[in-house]
Amino acid sequence: MTLTELTARPDESGIDTAVAAVRRLAAALLAAGGRVDLDLDDLARRLSAMAGEVEGLAPELADRMVDMWSGEGVTRHDPVTGPENAIAPPLVLCAEDGGSVAGTVNLGIPYQGPPGCVHGGISALLLDHTLGVANAHAGTSGMTGTLTLRYERPVPLHTDLVVRGWQERVEGRKIWSHGTITSGEEVLVRAEGLFIDKHLARPGQEVSR
Numbered sequence: 001m002t003l004t005e006l007t008a009r010p011d012e013s014g015i016d017t018a019v020a021a022v023r024r025l026a027a028a029l030l031a032a033g034g035r036v037d038l039d040l041d042d043l044a045r046r047l048s049a050m051a052g053e054v055e056g057l058a059p060e061l062a063d064r065m066v067d068m069w070s071g072e073g074v075t076r077h078d079p080v081t082g083p084e085n086a087i088a089p090p091l092v093l094c095a096e097d098g099g100s101v102a103g104t105v106n107l108g109i110p111y112q113g114p115p116g117c118v119h120g121g122i123s124a125l126l127l128d129h130t131l132g133v134a135n136a137h138a139g140t141s142g143m144t145g146t147l148t149l150r151y152e153r154p155v156p157l158h159t160d161l162v163v164r165g166w167q168e169r170v171e172g173r174k175i176w177s178h179g180t181i182t183s184g185e186e187v188l189v190r191a192e193g194l195f196i197d198k199h200l201a202r203p204g205q206e207v208s209r
């Protein structure tokens with residue numbers, strides 16, 4: 001099967017690697033906790049200085065927003081697939097035969113909900129976005145109107161998970177899409193989304209699409 005990537009794969013250099021280091025740092029701090037043998041006040045000062053340096057170099061937010069939305073549909077900033085977003089795992093989604101989209105992700109402790117398991121809101125986030133990408137891939141997309149999840153099994157951390165979405169049907173402006181999170185053959189979460197064909201104007205562009 002030929003896999004066509006629908007979302008940005010993180011680059012091995014530049015901003016993506018800097019963001020990956022921040023992701024790693026966030027996980028490391030959580031793993032370390034407050035009782036480590038480390039001068040955390042000094043660490044905080046050093047990290048804050050680095051943040052200030054980057055803040056000082058950032059363009060005007062309005063200009064950055066135009067830049068963020070100037071791509072051909074593939075975003076690099078979103079909180080699920082965005083390699084420039086430290087909050088994103090990030091998930092890389094590919095087109096599959098039959099019209100679905102899917103990607104594999106392995107989530108660590110920053111995404112924890114119940115002990116050793118992924119937070120249900122994180123599963124919802126991943127599925128919401130994946131259904132959105134499935135809609136874009138199918139050619140009719142919109143904003144999430146209603147997202148319904150059925151959590152069938154706890155979703156384990158530190159495990160390869162497949163997040164999959166596909167468009168079921170379109171009636172007028174209504175778009176129904178489904179998705180799953182699976183581990184091996186086992187379905188852990190099922191999602192059903194009702195999206196409404198509506199698009200907010202992208203910054204710097206007059207046409208909303």
Ligand SMILES: CCCCCCCC/C=C\CCCCCCCC(=O)SCCNC(=O)CCNC(=O)[C@H](O)C(C)(C)COP(=O)(O)OP(=O)(O)OC[C@H]1O[C@@H](n2cnc3c(N)ncnc32)[C@H](O)[C@@H]1OP(=O)(O)O
Pocket residue numbers: 073074075128129130131132133136141142143144145146173174194196198199209
């Ligand atoms: C999002 C697009 C991004 C584009 C990027 C392209 C790049 C592609 C790459 C990557 C894909 C990205 C993937 C992103 C995925 C993430 C998605 C999100 O997080 S979206 C944010 C969360 N959702 C909101 O913030 C909506 C807030 N709500 C609204 O704006 C409105 O309420 C809206 C648009 C949902 C409906 O408002 P109305 O005024 O257009 O619709 P009315 O005319 O009232 O209703 C039309 C029909 O729809 C039903 N309807 C309306 N709202 C509904 C709802 N919430 N749930 C179910 N049905 C609803 C109504 O009952 C009506 O049905 P009857 O024609 O009477 O049968």
